[in-house]
Amino acid sequence: MTEHADHDHEHHLPPKSSVKRWLVTTNHKDIGVLYIITSLFFLVAGGILAMMIRAQLWTPGGTLLGGQGYNQAVTSHGLLMVFWFISPFAFGLANYLVPLQIGADDLAFPRLNAMSYWVYLFSGLLFLTSFFLGSSLAGGWTIYQPLNVPAFIPEVNQVGSLATIFALMLFVAAVTMGSVNFLTTFYRMRAEGLRVRDMPLFSVSILLTVWMMLFAFAALLAAVILLSFDHLLGSVWFSTAEGGSLLWAHLFWFFGHPEVYIVFFPALGVMAEVFQTFSGKRIVGRKWFVIAMALVAIQSFVVWMHHMFLTAINLPIKTIFMATTIGISLPFDLMVFALIYTLAKGKIRFKTPFLFSFGALLLFILGGITGVFLGAVVLDYQFRGTYWVVAHFHYVMFGGGTALIGGLYYWYPKMTGKMYDEFLGKVHFAMFFVGFNLLYFPMFVVWETPRRVFDYAAEFTMWHRLATVGAFLFAASFLVMIYNMFKSLHSGEEAPDNPWEYASAGEWAVPSPPPLENYPGVPSYAGGKLSFLTRSEAADGGTVVEQEVAGTEQTAPDGGAIAHAGAAATTPTTDYAEELALEDEHADHASIWPFAISASAFVTFLGLSGISKAYFIWPFVFATGFMVAYFGIEGGRREGFGWIHPVVMALGGAIAAGGAYLLAIDKGGLGAAIDGASVYFWLTTVGAFMGAATLTQLGFEEFNVPEPAIAEQWPFEAVSNVKLGMWMFLGSDVILFGAFIGSYIFMRVGHGWTDWHHDFIPEAHVVLPGLINTYLLLASSFAVVLALVAARQQNRRRLLGYLITTFLLGVGFLINKAVEWEHLFHLHEGAFADGWTFTTNIASSSFYITTGLHGAHVAVGLLITLYLIVRAYNGAYLGEEEADTIEHFGLYWHFVDIVWLFLFPLFYIL
Amino acid sequence: MASTRLYTVIFVTLMAFSTAQALFEFTGILDRAYWFALGVIMVLSTIKATLVAGYFQHLVHEPRSITYLIAGALVGVLALTAGAAYSIL
Amino acid sequence: MGPGGISTEIAYVLGQTGGLSRTPADVFNTVYLVFLILGTLVGVVVIGYTLTKAWRYRDDGERDDESESDKVVRPVLGHLPTGSGGGKKLFVSFGISAVIVLSLIVWTYSALLFVDDTPPEVAAEGEEPLEIEVVGKQFNWEYTYPNGHTEEPTLYIPEDRPIRLKVTAADVWHNYGISEFRVKTDAIPGQTTTAWFVADETGTYEAVCYELCGSGHSAMRGDVVVMEQEEFEEWYANTTDGSTSASVNSDVTGDTDANANTNAADPAATEGEA
Numbered sequence A: 001m002t003e004h005a006d007h008d009h010e011h012h013l014p015p016k017s018s019v020k021r022w023l024v025t026t027n028h029k030d031i032g033v034l035y036i037i038t039s040l041f042f043l044v045a046g047g048i049l050a051m052m053i054r055a056q057l058w059t060p061g062g063t064l065l066g067g068q069g070y071n072q073a074v075t076s077h078g079l080l081m082v083f084w085f086i087s088p089f090a091f092g093l094a095n096y097l098v099p100l101q102i103g104a105d106d107l108a109f110p111r112l113n114a115m116s117y118w119v120y121l122f123s124g125l126l127f128l129t130s131f132f133l134g135s136s137l138a139g140g141w142t143i144y145q146p147l148n149v150p151a152f153i154p155e156v157n158q159v160g161s162l163a164t165i166f167a168l169m170l171f172v173a174a175v176t177m178g179s180v181n182f183l184t185t186f187y188r189m190r191a192e193g194l195r196v197r198d199m200p201l202f203s204v205s206i207l208l209t210v211w212m213m214l215f216a217f218a219a220l221l222a223a224v225i226l227l228s229f230d231h232l233l234g235s236v237w238f239s240t241a242e243g244g245s246l247l248w249a250h251l252f253w254f255f256g257h258p259e260v261y262i263v264f265f266p267a268l269g270v271m272a273e274v275f276q277t278f279s280g281k282r283i284v285g286r287k288w289f290v291i292a293m294a295l296v297a298i299q300s301f302v303v304w305m306h307h308m309f310l311t312a313i314n315l316p317i318k319t320i321f322m323a324t325t326i327g328i329s330l331p332f333d334l335m336v337f338a339l340i341y342t343l344a345k346g347k348i349r350f351k352t353p354f355l356f357s358f359g360a361l362l363l364f365i366l367g368g369i370t371g372v373f374l375g376a377v378v379l380d381y382q383f384r385g386t387y388w389v390v391a392h393f394h395y396v397m398f399g400g401g402t403a404l405i406g407g408l409y410y411w412y413p414k415m416t417g418k419m420y421d422e423f424l425g426k427v428h429f430a431m432f433f434v435g436f437n438l439l440y441f442p443m444f445v446v447w448e449t450p451r452r453v454f455d456y457a458a459e460f461t462m463w464h465r466l467a468t469v470g471a472f473l474f475a476a477s478f479l480v481m482i483y484n485m486f487k488s489l490h491s492g493e494e495a496p497d498n499p500w501e502y503a504s505a506g507e508w509a510v511p512s513p514p515p516l517e518n519y520p521g522v523p524s525y526a527g528g529k530l531s532f533l534t535r536s537e538a539a540d541g542g543t544v545v546e547q548e549v550a551g552t553e554q555t556a557p558d559g560g561a562i563a564h565a566g567a568a569a570t571t572p573t574t575d576y577a578e579e580l581a582l583e584d585e586h587a588d589h590a591s592i593w594p595f596a597i598s599a600s601a602f603v604t605f606l607g608l609s610g611i612s613k614a615y616f617i618w619p620f621v622f623a624t625g626f627m628v629a630y631f632g633i634e635g636g637r638r639e640g641f642g643w644i645h646p647v648v649m650a651l652g653g654a655i656a657a658g659g660a661y662l663l664a665i666d667k668g669g670l671g672a673a674i675d676g677a678s679v680y681f682w683l684t685t686v687g688a689f690m691g692a693a694t695l696t697q698l699g700f701e702e703f704n705v706p707e708p709a710i711a712e713q714w715p716f717e718a719v720s721n722v723k724l725g726m727w728m729f730l731g732s733d734v735i736l737f738g739a740f741i742g743s744y745i746f747m748r749v750g751h752g753w754t755d756w757h758h759d760f761i762p763e764a765h766v767v768l769p770g771l772i773n774t775y776l777l778l779a780s781s782f783a784v785v786l787a788l789v790a791a792r793q794q795n796r797r798r799l800l801g802y803l804i805t806t807f808l809l810g811v812g813f814l815i816n817k818a819v820e821w822e823h824l825f826h827l828h829e830g831a832f833a834d835g836w837t838f839t840t841n842i843a844s845s846s847f848y849i850t851t852g853l854h855g856a857h858v859a860v861g862l863l864i865t866l867y868l869i870v871r872a873y874n875g876a877y878l879g880e881e882e883a884d885t886i887e888h889f890g891l892y893w894h895f896v897d898i899v900w901l902f903l904f905p906l907f908y909i910l
Numbered sequence B: 001m002a003s004t005r006l007y008t009v010i011f012v013t014l015m016a017f018s019t020a021q022a023l024f025e026f027t028g029i030l031d032r033a034y035w036f037a038l039g040v041i042m043v044l045s046t047i048k049a050t051l052v053a054g055y056f057q058h059l060v061h062e063p064r065s066i067t068y069l070i071a072g073a074l075v076g077v078l079a080l081t082a083g084a085a086y087s088i089l
Numbered sequence C: 001m002g003p004g005g006i007s008t009e010i011a012y013v014l015g016q017t018g019g020l021s022r023t024p025a026d027v028f029n030t031v032y033l034v035f036l037i038l039g040t041l042v043g044v045v046v047i048g049y050t051l052t053k054a055w056r057y058r059d060d061g062e063r064d065d066e067s068e069s070d071k072v073v074r075p076v077l078g079h080l081p082t083g084s085g086g087g088k089k090l091f092v093s094f095g096i097s098a099v100i101v102l103s104l105i106v107w108t109y110s111a112l113l114f115v116d117d118t119p120p121e122v123a124a125e126g127e128e129p130l131e132i133e134v135v136g137k138q139f140n141w142e143y144t145y146p147n148g149h150t151e152e153p154t155l156y157i158p159e160d161r162p163i164r165l166k167v168t169a170a171d172v173w174h175n176y177g178i179s180e181f182r183v184k185t186d187a188i189p190g191q192t193t194t195a196w197f198v199a200d201e202t203g204t205y206e207a208v209c210y211e212l213c214g215s216g217h218s219a220m221r222g223d224v225v226v227m228e229q230e231e232f233e234e235w236y237a238n239t240t241d242g243s244t245s246a247s248v249n250s251d252v253t254g255d256t257d258a259n260a261n262t263n264a265a266d267p268a269a270t271e272g273e274a
């Protein structure tokens, strides 16, 4: 059935053999494949580091890497595996399969999906680059503070360290884009009749995973942003003795504990899926399994302090977190038992995917039991910082990884259209499982070895050698896998639609590999089973008619592929071709801009890693000027010139020129400024300009993504995809800003809430500028509301007027802020004779960074406003539906406003 | 869709509340009754935020599930703040 | 200690054996043992059961398909999931595991209270704890005794007397631990944590840093010398004498705080802070 794919209605997509295809594709299946390959690449990178670690541990106090080198290897290994390998690997599978499982033809925002892939890739490349910039970060994957602020990092290693931090930041950006995208897809694009709880368990697990990702990663983002400012501008968040270390620990573990489930849940989903297929049974207690998973997802946000039992936290809070920790282990018991009981009365076939999933279950049982040890606080006290923890989390995390590898074998035929080699698969499993236990079990035995230390008691040597041997066996097993995958791609047997007896999820009802548009028609579960409606039926509202399902008898010997409704599907008849042609006009599948934007981000952040504080802001000032001018140019070129275009171009020019003027004053002449600029300044500038251009191009690009005509959308029926996406994004932004504000509160409580003002804040820091800015922002919000009303009423002149008003008010906000900051920077007041700057104290750091990040949100909002103005000039956004764009922008703008409503009292009054 | 009139009333309220917040400082109430003033000021901010979210972002007209989404995020981050701050008391 | 002694061990840790003094090391070792035994047991049972089931229900092509599928509804491609029974068994096993886990944790909670507290019972016997301040710094430990004497990097302590540590750090986050005595606590700049232990045998042990703290982390170890009580008293008296210089035993010159030295006296009498 591969004719569909070849028969070229691939919508301007070059064929898979061309490199260009992979740069421009926005199709979820292509991107899934890219994710998988890239994550395996990072597995190899992290794996090489692991081999170096194990090699050094061959004898106590080995010298292979040296002290700093060893720390670097341990740190990078952890970061690469946890962030760049395991989750992206799972999301490669999710990208490919979730739309197929829920009956969507793609993710809700295909370009965003491509972008999140490319940002992920480039974040990893930035990470690898950091090795060549002195050193990557070497302070542990948990990045405890203050070890990882510049004061404790040797000068030569600072650029690389910051590059690593930026890599993490970019990675989080990618994750957030992905989460928003998946959530919107799950809630808006399920096939008719498919309730959330009825989705295949892999999809259920991914849904819960992305929920956790949306919130947890926002906390990490907050932590990493603050850390990057400690590097970039010398703020003192994490070097403040009163609480800086603990602040990091709280932020990190608030993210970190959900992260362990983020890693594990997709594996659980794969296990559930594979167990059901290969035992030929539905999972036992499915409902409870799903409820247990959902409980864990929620509880995961209230256990973080079990990583901090040995810090100075008080006994009551320890007790609470001990209780929540034990509480969270219970739902896991239930899930494990559900999986085990599913085997009973099964018809179990020990194929490679099952072997891996089954192995994963065994490993997880061990990891879980040792986790209960850690939950007993008296034991945890002693296990903390030892190989017990190392062994425990490898059993659980890589136990999860084991299941994911099973998933790769399971879906390999679907993705490639070829069967893998079963014998080699089993060889892989044998080596893998033996190697795994040889590698990690000895760590329990010699758990008294301190973690991240390459020296250990001489009597432990034998066990560590055993582990090293296991490590090499384990690593070698992956070579077998990679060979198998390559070989099978060329010479594997052709895979049928469904090679697995008893598989039940939707992806097996379509060809292997599936055609670009996934389904021959519009999938529907309204009759309790999968059927396909023609597009015109779907357009009519698509209640299922019995005849649709009539053709779907399960008789095929290979486990029963679904016969497609009517004749339409089996052969591309003219009807079907027409249907596809119909779709042709609507859906786009190619855009180069996600790639280009991500590449720009790479260059920008590479530059920022080494840029000096004195030059930090200027690339962005110039790039902003350029971007504004470019709006004018592109807007006029594409939609016709009018008076607005030269005005906007001039505005852009003025911003750039003004920037240059200020820079020249600051550095004593433009020549001196240029002479003083490092290569990093130029890199940042080039990157920022590229970013400005490519983002503008993306903004103007025509890219159609039709929303499904019929879909199950509980509980978000009444909102559009874009609006829901916007809200999801704002949800994560609530955590981001909440974490900034929470950090401020934490540090202030740590210092003594009421002493803070007296000890840290100059007299000159007064209420008035804040009050004025509150007025300005509130007024601008009001203007946006009126703009929306005008757009709905199709009044172009008023729309333009209100947008311009918004813009001017926002600019007023920023200018007022700049004046205020300028004044505070250059104070000569009593205790603050050298001014009150980023570096002065924790109060100044928190004030500038928090309100500054808010200001950056305002600035971004203003750029969008300008873009809207340019488009609105030529008549865009007028009408009920067209006005939605204004509404979505408003959601963002009002959110920024709301944040300020809290910043104002906290930073100006109290 | 609410009327422009309603929007205007809300806007005026927001401006008034902001002024009131600043007045706590200007009149010296903040110095005399700090914790009381803190309470009132934060309550005012919360009301303002609710008004903006409810009407400018018209959460009141959206499916309740969107409110839950945002409320969930808010609860999470409040748990973080409260838990962290309490742990060092 | 064999499993036979386990019940007395448990009673011991629960504090029901009257006058016996417990140490954190005893507590840890007992709890650990109990967990190890139960954990192994549960692990063996669960994994054994799983393997048996998996083998028993393997598809060897011999079992009669028809009669089986009468009882079991096999999944069908494209069908929405239906329940799959077995719920009762699920809840029973879940209940059992929950009871085991919960009772274990409740039990260890009393142990936690004991370890987190100041050493109470022992103090009652007249053995006043010795309080020592520990400062972690890249890449060494510095100890300050009640009399103000400082030692670095070796810790000298008496045997059989509770030692109470107040731990902090001068630069970055470290973690102070002596594996032998099952004592460990974070050393965090700006924070002070406490922990206590009893060394019940003389000899030389090792204090290790358990939190990555920089390039010298792996080598951040210091000796812990446990002396007999009289020997220690003697050594300690010496340190108070030489008020300006570091102790003769000190490998690295510790700054002896002159002020603190003035109120130095018999260590047993300087207690009271705890």
Ligand code: HEM
Residues within 6 Å of the ligand: A142, A260, A261, A263, A264, A306, A307, A325, A326, A328, A329, A332, A367, A368, A369, A371, A372, A374, A375, A380, A383, A384, A385, A389, A392, A393, A396, A397, A400
């Ligand atoms: C039975 C449930 C579990 C319990 C009770 C548990 C408990 C704990 C505790 C208390 C710690 C802190 C150890 C310490 O540093 O002192 C810990 C560490 C860890 N756990 Fe678990 N855990 C469980 C399951 C999991 C799962 C499912 C995963 C991942 C898939 C996981 C991954 C980790 C990781 C990565 C760490 C180490 C973090 C680090 O310090 O780098 N755990 N676990």
Ligand SMILES: [Cu+2]
Residues within 6 Å of the ligand: A256, A257, A260, A303, A304, A306, A307
């Ligand atoms: Cu955790």
Ligand SMILES: [Cu+2]
Residues within 6 Å of the ligand: C174, C175, C209, C210, C211, C212, C213, C214, C216, C217, C218, C220
């Ligand atoms: Cu250390």
